[in-house]
Amino acid sequence: MILLQANNVMRRFGADVLFHDVNLQIQEHGRTALVGRNGAGKTTLLKMIAGITSPDEGTIAKSKDLTIGYLAQDQGLDSQNTIWAELDLVFAPLHKMEKQIHQLEDQLASLDPSTRKFQLTTEKYSQLQADFKKRGGYEYESRMRGILKGFGFEEDDYQTAINSLSGGQKTKLALAKILLQSPDLLILDEPTNHLDMNVLAWLEDYLKSYQGALLVVSHDRYFLDRVVSDIYDLDNHTLRHYTGNYTQFMEHKQEWLTAEWKHYEQQQKKISKLEDFVNRNIVRASTTKRAQARRKQLEKMERLERPETDDKSIHFRFYSEKDSGNEVLDVEKAVVGYNDQKLAGPLSFTVRKPQRIGIIGPNGIGKSTLLKSILDRIPLVSGTIKLGANLQIGYYDQEQQQLHPEKSVLNEVWDDHPNIAEKDIRSLLGSFLFVGDDVYKLVHDLSGGEKARLELTKLSFKPINFLILDEPTNHLDIDSREVLENAINEFNGTVLFISHDRYFINQVATDVLDMNALGIKHYEGNYDNYLEAVNKEKATNANQDESQTTTTKPKKSSAQQSYQQSKETQRARRKLQRRVDKLEEEMTVLEEKQEAIKEQMSQPEIATDIGKLSDLQKKLDKFTTQSEDVELEWTSAAEELEKFDQENS
Incomplete structure (x- = not known):
């Protein structure tokens, strides 16, 4: 059953069209995502679907009596009530029924059972009780407790005034309240903001079993992979539908784009041939009729549009001028906090070149404080950092906070590098999508995404061999996150980062540090490897049979197995690719050394010195041998990579 249908919807901003010819269907129990670049119009479209605004053209039809719950991005509860009292307002109709039930109970107690009035009152009482039970009257308190616990609120928090909470906590409560309302269609705009990983995992499981339909906008690709089953892509001012989760959508979109280009190019070749024939033969008496026929064929032809996508994307890389030592960081029994007030610790771990280590843990535990202590911006309560x-x-x-709010975008970068020409600074800014007059915007007028891009701009401009990142994917759209992932994977230095973006951690991490108030624990691999290890630990702690512990694995759906296999394949390929790239770099260095020696040997003062020539020849022979060995190793690695691609294509 179709709950909601958008037909040929358009939205204009002045003379510009934000999107057009938008067609969308939400099925009963559907799990649908809306994706697209920042600024494509996703939130604008959600507001139309929710009935908050109307389209400039087209229609949005809804099934009869459809209830819709809409949660805007970072929309927090604004209330003078306590947490429990505010969420309890959702069940006001049940409270009214409960009051009526008690009133009828009092009436029945005072009536003679043999009277007609007693019989009618009893029937009314029974019907009201049945309705009360059907609507969850005996379960609403347990539902409230379950959802509050899922969002990280304990019973001690229930009587806390909402206006005393942080913005992130208010946003979580707004989401909790809308889940309790259980609308037929749940519309969520970036619901995963401010949620730590434990809450995210709980929310994903809750939404998968939600009885109504879901329409969601999210940059959290891991969340989309776990929750949704179809995706609408708002790209190039219109909407295209794909079946599957996010990973499958990316594959299908690339297949569609490849096919569209093939059809377009085939038609262009056909048009070119027809036009060439017409131009050569239209004036010749013997062939003019055939030329006219081909001209008519051209006129009747329905020409395909050139395939286009919103391909504006940042592009950059991190670079280093020199290698660090192998021992990058040693943290020993560190206790982090403010003004001698402990947040977490003792923490002990090491970072070695060229690890890419992700730090995870609950919000507010002190992860950012730890990074600032490593940078000597906040002193440790105790312990050492080397x-x-x-x-x-x-x-x-x-x-x-490293950005100056009163500076322009241009000066924010240029002031750090005054000796570089303005055109070069503007060229770099252009690669981060700051073009034209954008470079004159003041920092305090920038959006969160623009500030994130500006900070990455500054990082890409300086030599780095140890990169420390605190939630780098916040405010970035999906395309920009993927560019950042590529930049980190191509970076030959060491990376230590905090992130709640599980997809990002899967793409870049070689190790995970799980931090809590009492310490920090190291796990090898990415986020999926971390989950696997934690599940094994839980099984061991539950004292299950040893054979069961080593052989039993959590059951996975075919989709989860396919996703896991895809991730493992990607990791294996990246490992092979890094080996090939490393050997190519070694070959280049050795070739440069050989050329340098040859240049020395050709100098007149050395060419006549047999002793120096002999020494240089020995060095040249040594580098030549090394180069041949590396080339053989590279050939083997390249063949292995090619074979891998063939087997997994």
């Missing part, structure tokens, strides 16, 4: 030799540190601050 940085390695030859470090060039680059730091991304999620609070973006």
Whole structure:
């Protein structure tokens, strides 16, 4: 059954069209995502579907009596009530029924059972009780407790005034309230903001079993992979539908784009041939009729549009001028906090070149404080931090306090590099999508996404061999997150980062540090590897049979198995690719050394010195042998990579 249908919807902003010819269907029990670049119009479309605004053209039809719950991005509860009292308002109709039930009970107690009035009152009482039970009258308190616990609120928090909470807590409560309302269609705009990983996992499971339909906008690709089953892509001012989760959508979109280009190019070749025939033969008496026939064929032809996508994307890389030592960071029994007030610890761990380590843990536990202590911006309560030799540190601050609010975008970068020409600064800014007059915007007028791009701009401009990132994917759209992932994977230095973006951690991490108030624990691999290890630990702690512990694995659906296999394949390929790239770099270095020696040997003062020539020849022979060995190793690695691609294509 179709709950909601958008037909040929359009939205204009002045003379510009934000989107057009938008067609969308929401099925009963559907799990639908709306994706697209920042600024494509996703939130605008959600508001139309929710009935808050109307389209400039087209229609949005809804099934009879459809109830819709809409949660805007970062929309928190604004209330003078306590947490429990505010959420309890959802069940006001049940409270009214409950009051009526008690009133009828009092009436029945005072009536003679043999009277007609007693019989009618009893029937009314029974019907009201049945309705009360059907609507969840005996379960609403347990539902409230379950949802509050899922969002990280304990019973001690229930009587806390909402206006005393943080913005993130208010947003979680707004989401909790709308879930309790259980509308037929739940519309959520970036619901995963401010949620730590435990809450995210709970929310994903809750939404998968939700009885109504779901329409969601999210940049959290892991969330989309776990929850949704079809995706609408708002791209190039219109909407296209794909079946599957996010990973499957990306594959299908690439297949569609490849096919569209093939059809377009085939038609262009056909048009070119027809036009060439017409131009050569239209004036010749013997062939003019055939030329006229081909001209008519051209006129009747329905020409395909050139396939286009919103391909504006940042592009950059991190670079280093020198290698760090192998020992990058040693943290020993560190206790982090403010003004001697402990947040977490003792924490002990090491970072070695070229690890890419992700730090995870509950919100507010002190992860950002730990990074600032490593950078000597906040002193430790106790313990030691030792940085390695030859470090060039680059730091991304999620609070973006390193940016000067009164500076322009151009001066924010140029003031740090006054000797570089303005055109070169503007060229770099252009690669981060700051073009034209954008470079004159003041920092305090920028959006969160623009500030994130500006901070990455500054990082890409300085030499770095140790990159420290605090929630770098916040405010970035999906395309920009993927560009950042590529930049980190191509970076030959060391990376230490905090992130709640599980998809991002899967793409870049070689290790995970799980931090809590009492310590920090190291796990090898990415986020999926971390989950697997934690599940094994839980099984062991439950004292299950040893054979069961080693052989039993959590049951996975075919979709989960396919997703897991895809992730493992991607990890294996990246490992092979890194080996090939490393050997190519070694070959280049050895070739440069050989050329340098040959240049020395050709100099007149050395060419006549047999002793120096002999020494240089020995060095040249040594580098030549090394180069041949590396080339053989590279050939083997390249063949292995090619074979891998063939087997997994």
